[in-house]
Amino acid sequence: MGSGVKRSYAEGFRLLKEIIRHNNNSGGVTVGIFGSKGSGKTTFLLTLADKIGCYDPFTQDSTEVEFETIIWRGRDADYWTWLDKRRVTLFIHRDDLDTVEFKNDLLEKLDDSILPTIKTYTSIKSLYTSLVKGGINVIYEPRTYKITPNIKKMIQKRGITGDDLFKTDEVDPVIFWFELMYWLVKNKTLDFITIIFDEADELFPTSPAGARWHLNLWAKDVIKDLRKRNITLIIAAHAYTDIDGRIMPKLQYKIYMKGCVTPSTSLVSRQAPLMLHQGLFYIERDAWGLARFDKITEQPRVLVMFPDDDNGGDDDLPDGPPDDTPPDYGDDHDDDDSRDDDDTKPAPPKKKKAGTIKGIPPEIVRVDKSGKLVIDLTNLNLSDDEIKLDTTPPKKTRKSPSQHKGVNRKTNNTTARKTRRDYGGK
Secondary structure, three states: OOOOHHHHHHHHHHHHHHHEEEEEOOOOEEEEEEEEOOOOHHHHHHHHHHHOEOOOOOOOOOOOOEEEEEEEOOEEEOOOOOOOOHHHHEEEEEHHOOOOEEOOOOEEEEEOOOOOEEEEEEEEEHHHHOOOOOOOEEOOOOEEEOOOOHHHHHHHHHOOOOHHHHOOOOOOOHHHHHHHHHHHHHHOOOOOEEEEEEEEHHHOOOOOOHHHHHHHHHHHHHHOOOHHHHHEEEEEEOOHHHOOOOOOHHHHHEOOOHHHHHHOOOOOOOOOOOOOOOEEEEEEEEOOOEEEEOOOOOOOOOOEEEEOOOOOOOOOOOOOOOOOOOOOOEEEOOOOOOOOOOOOOOHHHHHHHOOOOOOOOOHHHEEEOOOEEOOOOOOOOOOOOOOOOOOOOOOOOOOOOOOOOOOEEOOOOEOOOHHHHHHOOO
């Protein structure tokens, strides 16, 4: 291994250590992880959640490292089953607890013995007081989130009181995380907390519309204050272009994995990460380096389902066979009491009115015994004056001869239309 490669790994180890070890001097950090599907982003996030530690913030010059409190944003298809069950705690909003279901990829319900401890919350304050210190707290946002006065107040300061956001109290549930970060900045104690967002483009999309545009701007201001409050933020996405450009400059550390490219301001060559091996990545801040992580033991993925979620269009179909009743195009006469009824003879079948189809004579349209609409050409009147067939072949028009035949035309003395005379003819 050459000296340049050794130095790259040395710098990579130094930068990685700054991400996974926190103290009062450095405070929290902000990290962006980018890589294509299958590059190992989720595995690396799980590794960080299990390895991140901090020094006691209440003890001066502490040398003992302890597990840091992790907040992991739960997703509908998640991998917290790969973590040590003893460190994981699930948080479900109280209104969603009775309806949530946990299944595997075969859509089989998971046994309760496999699940970690489950707690409920009703507000951000109750959630914070219930967090397990030093544990991995997997939080699912409320399925129905109502905007709070604090969020309204912050947005109104930005002059968008007439925005669609205020037409209803129920808004996109991901806004819950904006309020959580803001609340932690204002109310958290000195203890260290790391927040991990996988698929962060769901929170900070590149081109948000309406109130989300202003919320991302507000989130940018909140993120810059996280470090001072001993809060670490780690986000992951497929590419840096998936994240709002106003958020990217607030990320102190950037990690590039297989299949992604780097921005023009990066210290790493733009296409260098494309061909990286899985488990290897570039990391940069004030310098750049290489680092790696190991695979972890895989476990069945968990699917978290809420009945009120969109089921992809597979709504329950009505019971019974489909209705085969032929369409009714109208009767020749309406049913009324003045019609004679004869009980000794079966009533003749109702004659269906043919109706009309645009562009087709109505006398050739009828309904057969099975109720299908058919076109009967036997009733077509070919002697009708309106129906005429022109069997006369079209006349061929002869093109008039050119009056400039044989003239050698030239344009700008550079191009010419050659004639027989140009080739030596007469």
